Amino acid sequence: MTFLDGLSLALAIALFIYLLVALLRAERS
Structure with a gap:
């Protein structure tokens, strides 16, 4: 897994959360 793959995966998880x-x-509320 390249750095960009890990970065995009982290961004996707952060957005989902x-x-x-x-x-x-x-x-x-």
Whole structure:
């Protein structure tokens, strides 16, 4: 796995977690 592959994978996971947290916050409020 190259550096760019790892970087894109990390960005995808970070974006997924960010959207998941945003949805949880929207449901609470």
